[in-house]
Amino acid sequence: MTSPELTLNGLLEQISALPRGPFSPAEILDRAGWSRTMRRPLLNQLDTLVALGLLRRSRRGSYLLVRPLQRLEGQLQRRGNALQLAGTDGQLYALAPHQSLAALSGDQVNALLLPQRQRRRAEVLLVDILRHQQTEVVGRCQASRGATGCWLLADSDGQRYQLQLPPDSAPKDLVDQVVQARIQRYPTFDSPGLAELVAVLGAADDPWTDLPRIALAHQLPLQFDAAALAEAQAAASQPVIAELAQRTDLRHLPLVTIDGADARDFDDAIALEAQPGGYWRLWVAIADVSHYVASGSALDAAAWQRGTSVYFSGSCLPMLPEALSNGICSLMPQQDRLALVLQLDCDGQGGLRQTRVHNALICSRARLTYEAVQHCLDNATSDGAAGLDETVAAMLPQLAVFCDQLRQRRLQRGALDFDLPEADIRLDDNGRVRFVGRRPRLLAHRLVEECMLLANEAVAALLTDDENTGALYRVHEAPDAQALIDFQQFIALYNLGFNLDPLRPDGRELAEVLRQAAATPQAFSIHRLLLRSMRQASYSADNVGHFGLASACYGHFTSPIRRYPDLVQHRLLKRHLGWTTTAVAPAALEPVGLHCTQCERRAMEAEREVVALRSCQFMQDRIGERFSGFVSAVTDFGFFVELDDFFIEGLVSVRHLSDDYYQYDVQTHSLTGQRRRRRFTLGQAVEVVLWQVRLEGREIDFVLADLVPRPTPQASRRRLSRGKQG
Structure with missing residues (x-):
């Protein structure tokens, strides 16, 4: 075991301070003031640096630095089953083998750039942990063997x-309980860490325990502090009138509000009025959250x-306490509410002519669901409007005409409509998953x-010149040229996308590719590939436009109950x-934009993990x-397979393609057997068995x-038992 006084970081500092040329282990020991008992740990460290290509060792036992040491800083991130370093230079680096530090995802670290091997991503060696991000963790308690606690x-x-x-x-009854704990000593390769109990979340086999477990693992707060709750109650008690x-x-x-059947936080309400000459007046009322949530409170x-x-x-972690999010801020029907109301006057083709903003008092006429509105639209000449306010029932078909005009204008200017499905996860009363499907669009x-x-x-247009x-x-930047080149090479296999210019991407050309692909078996895969070619949208004070929406000026304003950037935009307006x-x-x-972007991505990762977990449970x-x-x-x-009857995706590993040796073609996104030429590519129908x-x-x-494969009965039982671990 390496002596605690001899760290990799300290060794590198000593090597960097040496004169250029060969050096011996004795020189390092003398220069650092380390005792001779550290010679063996020192040789082990030096040999590791040789294996990584940083040092060269002569036959006489001296060492030579191959090139000047290049250090960099960054944050560790999880990618699949491995950690990677997101450098402050914007690059991603793989972690080399032979790491001597037991770092965790989220840690801010100092690293050493290693000589790049052929056809390998740049690798780094972790040198020092500058700051641990995680101070609290969630996990399952297990019985201790031969130790206390x-x-x-x-x-x-x-x-x-x-x-x-x-x-x-840790009392004994914590075994098989999921708990929240505060780290007192971080784990290393030589010893486990130490923690103190914060809270017991529930039994490991209780499905409702999964949600706080995942939330805390992503550093999502579960509870509001007393001051925030007190302010929320005080705000909710204010008479609106x-x-x-x-x-x-x-x-x-x-x-009217139009939301999902299980929604309770109603940010927005809409109304449409037909005007003389074929013009439209759209009213968009947004909850005036900034009236209740003061800056700095x-x-x-x-x-x-x-x-x-x-x-x-089946659950939500709200941005605001429920007294606001589901109470005084929510635009509930037949309840007076404070709102910022946009009066949007449009021509007969949906073109915006004038915007006015009202600091208003409103009262929602009805709380509608998507399904109820769809039923009304589908049965406009029969009883589809049964139970609806007469004015509302007459407005909905007009709203469909007007919104189709808006959509056609967006598509004509080059907006992309990916229309990918979302997961529809249904739970029983005990929290068990009973269905995972695709949510109807x-x-x-x-x-x-x-x-x-x-x-x-x-709203963005009103603010942009101030x-x-x-x-x-x-903002959403145009796709990277190389990503579009790769996409174009793939769709060319299906006689699509010949007019694309990857160096000057035009949303209208990409939209045409999606339209043409809609009639092919590869439609979904082409949509997904193009989506992966896109950059991620983010929040910024610098207006570079929104490529996906083909909008020169766009911001978020309509969801201040659930998005902080919208609350910021309300205050700015x-x-x-x-x-x-x-x-x-x-x-x-x-x-502020950077912080909001980071919070959004953290939430998306947690939501994806819940979907993945529920899929596994199902x-x-x-x-x-x-x-x-x-x-x-x-x-x-x-290759990954998505099921027809359920919104479930799983992997068919090459380890289980036992009939041939399969080679991957990155250009065609395919695997081909070298002897029998059996081929698997995007969109291909397959029959699979859950393994x-x-x-x-x-x-x-x-x-x-x-x-x-033909496993033994014992192997089958092992697969099943591993599958049911939680």
Whole structure:
């Protein structure tokens, strides 16, 4: 074991301080003042640096630095089953073997860039942990063998490690319980870490325990502090009608909310009025959250910390306490509410002509669901409007016509409509998964989306020329040229995309590719490949436009109950209109945008993990069953299959393609057998058998139905038992 005084970081500092040329281990020991007993640990460290290509060792036992040491800093991130370093230079680096530091995902580290090997991604050697991001962890308690207390098997961003809970912190009844713990000593390769108990979340086999476990693993706050809750209760107790003197009374408008059946936080309500000459007037009312959440308050701090509400199947972690999110801010039917209302006057083709903003008092006429609206639209000449307010029932078909005009305008200017499915996860009363499917995509969804897109653009346009206020934009840069070249090479196999210019991407040309692909078996795969070619959208004070929406100026405004950037935009709009002086200064908007982007991605990762976990739970009792599906992605280690009847994806590993040796073609996204020429490519229909489910890894493995291995009964039982671990 390496002496604690002899660290890799200290050794590198000594080597860097030596004169150029060969050096001996004795010189290092003398220079550092290390005792001769450290010679063996020192030789081990030096030999590791030789193996990594940093040093060269002569026959006489001296060492020579191959090239000047190049250090860099960054943060460790999880990618698949491995950690990678996201450098401050914007590059991603793989972690080389022979690491001497037991670092965790999220750690800020100092690393050494290694000589790049042929056809390998640049690798680094971790030198020093500058800062641990994780101070609290979630995991399952296990019985301790031969030691006091119990072990906590922590799971952080897919990385598993052990911490010891001492007996005064861990009573025996904690075994098989999921707990939250605070790290007191971080684990190393030589010893486990130490932690103290914070809270017991529940039994490991209780499905409701999964959600707080995943939330805490992604550093998502579960509870609001007392100050934020007190402010929320005080705000909720304010009589809304007392604000009427300072507001425009718009309670006569036939505003309605349209949301999912299980929604409770209603940010937005809409109404449409036909105007003379074929013109339209769209009213978009958005909850005036900034009236209740003052900048710099405890509520604001809580919302800033969260950045966004996080939606899990059957549960939600709200950005604001429920007294606001489901109470006084929510635009519930037949309840007076404070709102910022956009009056959007449009021509007969959906072109925006004028925008007015009202500081208003409103009253939603009805709380509609997507399904109810769709039923009304589908049965406009029969009883589809039964039970609806007469004015609302007459408005919905007009809204469909108007929103189709908005959509056609967007598509004509080059907006991309990927229309990919979302997971529809249904649980029973005990939290067990009973179905994982694709959520239906209805015309009713499009009505709301088009109205919100128009409102978001209108507010961004009002703010964009105000240098004294600034704006927080939702930006989406054009795709990377190389990514588009790769995409073009693939779609050319299907006689698509010959007019694309990867160096000057045009959304209209890409939209045409999607339209043409819609009639092919590869439609879904082409949509997904193009989506993967896109850059991620983000928040920024610098307006570079939104490529995917083909919008020159776009921001988020319509969801302030659940998104912090929308709350920021509300404050900026009020300052622009002279209604307040309290808002983020223009110079501070860029770090605000970066923070909001990070919070959004953290929430997305947690939501994806919940979907993956629920998918595994749904499939874990179906090992050995046969399913139909299609190839959704191809890699050098196998291909992924998405099932036809369920929104479930799993891997067919090349290890289980036993009929041939398969070679991956990156250009065609295919695997081809070298002898029999059997080929697997995107969109191809396949029959598979469920082989294994790993709950802890959130992984599902399939095998081809005609290549099912013949395991022993003991192996079958092992696969099943591993699948049911939790």
